[in-house]
Amino acid sequence: MIKILKMKKLSILILTICSVIAFGQKVSDYKYVSIPEKFQTFKNSFDLETFLANTLKGKKYVILQGDKLKWPSEAMGNSCSIINADVINDKTMLRNRVILQFKDCNGKTILESKGNSTIKEFEEGFQDALKQALIVVPIANPVAIVQNEVATPTNVSVTATLVTESTASKYSNGKLDLQKVQIDNNQFILVKPNSSLPFATFKATTKRDVFRVKLENGDSTIGYFENGNIVIEMLQANGEYSKEVFAGK
Structure with missing residues (x-):
C-alpha cells in the first residue's frame, strides 16, 4: 500500500514536471509577487490565495496584496x-486541476505550471494541485529590472521550453531522496518528493559542471558533478565545509 502511494505521488510529480513552460526571464528574478484578493475563475477559491502567498513567502518572495x-x-x-x-481553475470530472501563471508588467507569461490532484474534496484537492504546480517555482534571487521594458509585439511568437519527463531523475545521499528537475539549460533544482520548496537550486557558472547553489534555508554555496554524482559543499558549525554527495539512483 505504501509503495502504491509513493508511486502515485511520483506520477503526480512527473505530470507536473511535464506541464511546465518557461519563457525567457525567470520568476526568481523578481522580488515582489502580486496576488489578487480572489482568483477570477473560481466561484469559491478555497483560500488558494492565502495558500499561494504563504508558499511563495517560504521561497523568499515579498507578497503584495490589498491596498x-x-x-x-x-x-x-x-x-x-x-x-x-x-491561479486558473482547470478542473475536470475526475480531477481537481489548476494552472499557475506568472506574468510580467507587460502581460507576458514568464512561467506556466499545471498541477492536478486525485483528492476529490474541493478544498484539499485544489490546494494539493496548487502545491504540485508550485514545485518548479525556484527560491527568489532578484535582479534589477528596468521600468521601461519593451512589451513583446503580439505578432512575434515567444519561444517556449517544455520540460519533459526525461529531465527528471533521482538522487540520494542514503538519508534523503531527492528528485532532480531541469528548469532550463542553465538551472536545475533538487526537490523532496512531498515538498513544494526546492531543497537546493543550482545555477550554472562559467566553469563546466560547477554551480552556484541556494539551499532551502537561504544559505548560498557551490555544487558540482563528480563521477556522475551531485556534490554540495555544506557549511558546518565550525565554519568549515563538508561534501554532501548525492548519488544517482
Whole structure:
C-alpha cells in the first residue's frame, strides 16, 4: 500500500514536471509577487490565495496584496519589478486541476505550471494541485529590472521550453531522496518528493559542471558533478565545509 502511494505521488510529480513552460526571464528574478484578493475563475477559491502567498513567502518572495497605497515604495515606483500571479481553475470530472501563471508588467507569461490532484474534496484537492504546480517555482534571487521594458509585439511568437519527463531523475545521499528537475539549460533544482520548496537550486557558472547553489534555508554555496554524482559543499558549525554527495539512483 505504501509503495502504491509513493508511486502515485511520483506520477503526480512527473505530470507536473511535464506541464511546465518557461519563457525567457525567470520568476526568481523578481522580488515582489502580486496576488489578487480572489482568483477570477473560481466561484469559491478555497483560500488558494492565502495558500499561494504563504508558499511563495517560504521561497523568499515579498507578497503584495490589498491596498496598493500600502505597498513598498520600491514596488510602487517600478511596476516592472512586480510579477503578477494567477491561479486558473482547470478542473475536470475526475480531477481537481489548476494552472499557475506568472506574468510580467507587460502581460507576458514568464512561467506556466499545471498541477492536478486525485483528492476529490474541493478544498484539499485544489490546494494539493496548487502545491504540485508550485514545485518548479525556484527560491527568489532578484535582479534589477528596468521600468521601461519593451512589451513583446503580439505578432512575434515567444519561444517556449517544455520540460519533459526525461529531465527528471533521482538522487540520494542514503538519508534523503531527492528528485532532480531541469528548469532550463542553465538551472536545475533538487526537490523532496512531498515538498513544494526546492531543497537546493543550482545555477550554472562559467566553469563546466560547477554551480552556484541556494539551499532551502537561504544559505548560498557551490555544487558540482563528480563521477556522475551531485556534490554540495555544506557549511558546518565550525565554519568549515563538508561534501554532501548525492548519488544517482
